[in-house]
Amino acid sequence: MHSIYLAGPEVFHAEAFALGRAKQALCGAVGYVGLYPLDGTIDTDVAEPRDLARAIYRSNIAMIRTADAVIANLTPFRGPGADAGTVFEVGFALALGKTVLGYRNTVGLYADRVRDWNGTEFQRDADGRPLDRDGLLVEDFGFGDNLMIDAAVTVFEHDAAPAARLTDLSGFTACLKRLQAILPP
Amino acid sequence: MHSIYLAGPEVFHAEAFALGRAKQALCGAVGYVGLYPLDGTIDTDVAEPRDLARAIYRSNIAMIRTADAVIANLTPFRGPGADAGTVFEVGFALALGKTVLGYRNTVGLYADRVRDWNGTEFQRDADGRPLDRDGLLVEDFGFGDNLMIDAAVTVFEHDAAPAARLTDLSGFTACLKRLQAILPP
Numbered sequence A, B: 001m002h003s004i005y006l007a008g009p010e011v012f013h014a015e016a017f018a019l020g021r022a023k024q025a026l027c028g029a030v031g032y033v034g035l036y037p038l039d040g041t042i043d044t045d046v047a048e049p050r051d052l053a054r055a056i057y058r059s060n061i062a063m064i065r066t067a068d069a070v071i072a073n074l075t076p077f078r079g080p081g082a083d084a085g086t087v088f089e090v091g092f093a094l095a096l097g098k099t100v101l102g103y104r105n106t107v108g109l110y111a112d113r114v115r116d117w118n119g120t121e122f123q124r125d126a127d128g129r130p131l132d133r134d135g136l137l138v139e140d141f142g143f144g145d146n147l148m149i150d151a152a153v154t155v156f157e158h159d160a161a162p163a164a165r166l167t168d169l170s171g172f173t174a175c176l177k178r179l180q181a182i183l184p185p
Helices: A016-029 A049-066 A084-095 A110-118 A170-182 B016-029 B049-066 B084-095 B110-118 B170-182
Strands: A003-007 A033-035 A069-073 A099-104 A154-157 B003-007 B033-035 B069-073 B099-104 B154-157
Touching (some): A003 A084, A099 A170, B069 B170, B099 B170
Parallel strands (some): A003 A033, A069 A099, B099 B154
């Protein structure tokens, strides 16, 4: 049975375990096994926090290596773009040749989200390109995030209610549906 | 001659080309070839911005595949953590078995940087763990960024002057020195 690594920042949510179970139920209903990061085998008998973090890292990486595919929650997290841990995992999985699909529980352009973060309209360079408050170029390719993410992965976007921004599963369901055509269960 | 992919958000800097040349000069001085993203062969004869972004993506990925190692500028970018494109590339390169080293032109803990972003002190959950303004757990393992980055990569930290936050090369130089022991030029 094909397995799917369930990447995303909902591991930081108060209902992290329940959210994982919900995703796993959706996977199971269509014939996949969902691998949730919090289910990893982690050696917690370690001396200090950094060693625990390294054990979590190894567990996540082992699950990605095992998985046939990754579905990533790319909803913006503490800033204009996706969660760094999730982005790392997407890159890692793609390099291994895994099928990776993503969803983003908001619509709109990365550049517009950077403008919100910026607080004011952008400055422009001599070529008319947008610059943020630190004078750094704002990429504006019509994508919802950094091009290394959105040029690499098909991202299903959905305008979830703010309270369900991290937890809405309609984008996840769309990924599952697409995956069935790519990697039949 | 070993080659090093020069990952980092300085590609968004006004002096992006000069910064790349400076890194390449440092690489050359110790016997490496530095591969800078902006030097990639990109098909610019495309119809729309997303296709240009995809061409840039393919060019970056091709350079990473060619490279023997990656040195990544992990300095926080538009938020508490590293640039998403750089993080993606670090994950991708590690999955290919490349040597990856990183630097961060600031010191301090990720959790403290999230507190600055948060604007107020953290709330606590029933177990006393820190929660951000969205009620999301703040990881606090003693690292300078998300554990998927700092558990995976040796990161050289340096407290650069604010004006040189993105461009200071002392951390890069430290990476080069370390690399010479791992992958002799």
